[in-house]
Amino acid sequence: MAKFKIETWGCQMNEYDSQKMVGLLKQDGFVQTESEEEADIFILNTCSVREKAVHKIHSRIGVIKKRYKGQKIVGICGCVASQEGRALMEKIPYLKFVLGTRSTHLITEAVNRALNGSKFLDSNDHKAEMDAPITFAERAGHTKAYISIIEGCDNFCTYCIVPFTRGREHSRPLSIILDEVKDAVEVKGIHEIELLGQNVNSYAFEGKTFADVLEAVSNLQGVYRIRFLTSHPKDFNENLVRVIAAHDNICPTIHLPMQSGSDRILKKMGRKYTRSEYLDKIRMIRDILPESWISSDFIVGFPGENEKDFLDTMDVIQSVRYDNLYSFKYSPRPHTAALKLKDPLVPDSIASNRLSILQHTQEEIQMNKHMSMVGHEYTVLVESLSKKNPKLLTGRTEGNHVVHFEAGRGRQLIGKLVDVRIETVTMASLKASLI
Numbered sequence: 001m002a003k004f005k006i007e008t009w010g011c012q013m014n015e016y017d018s019q020k021m022v023g024l025l026k027q028d029g030f031v032q033t034e035s036e037e038e039a040d041i042f043i044l045n046t047c048s049v050r051e052k053a054v055h056k057i058h059s060r061i062g063v064i065k066k067r068y069k070g071q072k073i074v075g076i077c078g079c080v081a082s083q084e085g086r087a088l089m090e091k092i093p094y095l096k097f098v099l100g101t102r103s104t105h106l107i108t109e110a111v112n113r114a115l116n117g118s119k120f121l122d123s124n125d126h127k128a129e130m131d132a133p134i135t136f137a138e139r140a141g142h143t144k145a146y147i148s149i150i151e152g153c154d155n156f157c158t159y160c161i162v163p164f165t166r167g168r169e170h171s172r173p174l175s176i177i178l179d180e181v182k183d184a185v186e187v188k189g190i191h192e193i194e195l196l197g198q199n200v201n202s203y204a205f206e207g208k209t210f211a212d213v214l215e216a217v218s219n220l221q222g223v224y225r226i227r228f229l230t231s232h233p234k235d236f237n238e239n240l241v242r243v244i245a246a247h248d249n250i251c252p253t254i255h256l257p258m259q260s261g262s263d264r265i266l267k268k269m270g271r272k273y274t275r276s277e278y279l280d281k282i283r284m285i286r287d288i289l290p291e292s293w294i295s296s297d298f299i300v301g302f303p304g305e306n307e308k309d310f311l312d313t314m315d316v317i318q319s320v321r322y323d324n325l326y327s328f329k330y331s332p333r334p335h336t337a338a339l340k341l342k343d344p345l346v347p348d349s350i351a352s353n354r355l356s357i358l359q360h361t362q363e364e365i366q367m368n369k370h371m372s373m374v375g376h377e378y379t380v381l382v383e384s385l386s387k388k389n390p391k392l393l394t395g396r397t398e399g400n401h402v403v404h405f406e407a408g409r410g411r412q413l414i415g416k417l418v419d420v421r422i423e424t425v426t427m428a429s430l431k432a433s434l435i
Ligand code: 5AD
Pocket: 049, 050, 159, 160, 161, 257, 259, 297, 298, 299, 328, 329, 330, 331, 332, 333
């Protein structure tokens, strides 16, 4: 039977889509391989949120074509496929299939056609398939199950391509979500659930809100931990924080992307909140949940961003003291409203400099935060043997810190909750001992 290799770029939603495709292909008898040489079929599940990601994919296709002299089947899925569709196939005749973000359920058909020598293209908006139960996703080797609750985005932040690649918001039925959670817990033995959506707070299905989804999932037997991604600050409210506070198995770990600390830039970005409204929400979260972990995303070098705007961002980063931060240089994207702004582009050297100042400051904050964890006890969900040192186990705290500790009873702890005491720390991870 033909062998396939799947390569995934980008966010958790792409990881989840890849798991679904792996599950479907295996059901049909195809064999997954990690080896390039062995693979007959390369499936590239792509990200187009920044231009760099798109370049990487184009160069990857070039490498495969050159290295294997046209012998391998290559197909593209995900955001680049949605964004470029037919044009992509015309531009790269070597591609055998192109499947948009809402067409991944057609992977087996695309692969079978490619094996028979024909091409396949689909980037339609298949809503009915999104509502079907997905118990076929490949969960083997995972201790966390991704479950999508809402797909697409209607926010149209002026820099962001996602509304054009993932389409309009579509909430999945609550009963289907709960069935998928039960399948992950009861059949696959996975006790950590991560609920996914471009904006989980927009969830709306037959009068149910995101808070209802969280509560319903939390009340299911065997769910040790629930995480969720991503929240838009404008929709993040006190009711939700109270639901998190009332349920021990909902991690008080909140990713609240701010993007900029300057009101002027937030307005140009179309974010629909001000700096002070955002900071009020951080205060509200910390009042109700003193033991919470907050992370964020920031963009530097948005068109028109001046030194004062950047200092406003730095001021927020220094005062909030995030537990984790993802930061990026602005990247102009097709279709987005920011392309039409009259503001001057920020020179790349200035944007790079701002990014490095920001990241350096965050490293210091994070290192200090990690140091304050030394000597304290945390519960860790064990994920795997450490990749670098198989004598160690690796797991995560509620706050998503990576923790390594002596394996002791070894593999049998994988998937279980254990208590550890933190001994030493780095910027990236914590070293601990089992209690
Ligand atoms: N340029 C740079 N960063 C971007 N992001 C989204 N679009 C862009 C862009 N055009 C970042 C935002 C978002 C994260 C997923 O990616 O910070 O929260």
